[in-house]
Amino acid sequence: MVKAGATPTPVTYVSVLSACGKGGDLLLGVQVHKRVLESGVLPDLKVENALVDMYAECAEMDSARRLFDGMQVRNVVSWTSLVSGLARLGQVDHARELFDSMPERDTVSWTAMIDGYVQAARFREALEMFREMQYSNVRADEFTMVSVITACAQLGALEMGEWVRVYMSRQGIKLDVFVGNALIDMYSKCGSVERALGVFKEMHSRDKFTWTAIILGLAVNGHGEEAIDMFHRMIRVWEAPDEVTFIGVLTACTHAGLVDKGREFFRSMIHSYKIAPNVVHYGCMIDLLGRAGKITEALETIDQMPVTPNSTILGTLLAACRVHGNLDIGELVAKRLLELDPENSTVYILLSNMYAKSNRWEDVRRLRQSIMEKGIKKEPGCSLIEMNGMIHEFVAGDCSHPMSNKIYSKLENIITDLENVGYSPDITEVFVEVAEKEKQKIIYWHSEKLAISFALLSSEPNTVIRIVKNLRMCLDCHNAIKLISRLYGREVVVRDRTRFHHFRHGFCSCKDYW
DNA sequence: GTAGGGTTAG
Secondary structure: OOOOOOOOOHHHHHHHHHHHHHHOOHHHHHHHHHHHHHHOOOOOHHHHHHHHHHHHHOOOHHHHHHHHHHOOOOOHHHHHHHHHHHHHOOOHHHHHHHHHOOOOOOHHHHHHHHHHHHHOOOHHHHHHHHHHHHHOOOOOOHHHHHHHHHHHHHHOOHHHHHHHHHHHHHHOOOOOHHHHHHHHHHHHHOOOHHHHHHHHHHOOOOOHHHHHHHHHHHHHOOOHHHHHHHHHHHHHOOOOOOHHHHHHHHHHHHHHOOHHHHHHHHHHHHHOOOOOOOHHHHHHHHHHHHHOOOHHHHHHHHHHOOOOOOHHHHHHHHHHHHHHOOHHHHHHHHHHHHHHOOOOHHHHHHHHHHHHHOOOHHHHHHHHHHHHHHOOOOOOOEEEEEEOOEEEEEEOOOOOOOOHHHHHHHHHHHHHHHHHOOOOOOOOOOOOOOOHHHHHHHHHOOHHHHHHHHHHHHOOOOOOEEEEEOOOOOHHHHHHHHHHHHHOOOOEEEEOOOOEEEEEOOEEOOOOOO
């Protein structure tokens, strides 16, 4: 346009600056900024806003702020660009200060702030912000709901998610592709495949994200075959899968124990779909082989793959060694894992567990000693559970909950009930050097046990108990919850750090592999 | 024809 000698208008500048911001092209943005100054179109609120936003999108907050401060006239858009710019840089608290000092806030500014909390993984504050938004009588729209639903997904807050859907229909907020995709993900992360499928069916238009979300949702919740069916449907409607879709497909194969199919998908991903496998794809393959007991082949795959094995990959293999009792390779993998990640407490837990199973108590003792010497601390276990619109958090052994006394005495009753049907505590994964009795206490006070005790006290009979946990489940909790599901006739869904455990009638969907 | 906010893995 410039070469052709046409004169740009304010509209031109706004459009080009927006493109620079969205494309992250700071260099071009600065050039356009120069032309704007020479052109004499300033002052112009929209052009100045476009400049502020361009700098904010390019992470140049100082420049954005300088421009903002120099503006004669500002509006809510100018402020919002700064707020979302700061939020994008991870400076949520700073963004919040600015947000609080805004003279006026509309739907977009509230949504930017809510999403800032979501991006910073501060989901409860995101929901709190949404509540405040409603008090301020600013209407929410589809954009707002996507952020709110994402927060519910991460927290496993199904009640809140259900409330959001009612709210949406009351407010006339449409189920567009973005909202639908977020809902599918939310229901999947809450362990409710039925509801995820319900949304999927209800959606009028679907995109790559829709298909990927439902494939992943089915796969992680243990419906491997259905996930693979979905993939074939996706191909039939000519939606192109991407690298994330294949994570879902490979996860599905793992869950369904379809080793050969998994290998086939891995090959076709590379050759038919021209997608280069990354470390996560290899991780899926290691999981697939490991679960099927093909430990040697898994190790060979790691040594031959063109990407550097990370601690997740090696951890996956170590978990497989534990389940299949392959101590030789287990020791080897643990050694490599500790070279990579010396503070990784999971390694010690898995390895010690394997030694204990082989009655190598001297090795168990040696391992414990080295943990003590190195001062390695296990990340505190933490479980979330939603009850009547509130999210309750339990940390192992904590007494901060208002119902704490009741929860602990209920837990004692539960343990007695369990012992009557043959339960005995499995303390092989407790690492502190204390007396046997103390170890039992530590195990009893694991966060998921506290959460379940609270749920049995507070929820309606026969309802599903849903827990979100930050770590991998320990053997003892897994055993105990299996028994609880049978004894009290309750379905329990635990979302692990990496997978789902659906406990029903004394069995777990993971078939004791995790 | 023009300025700010949204979805999938780890």
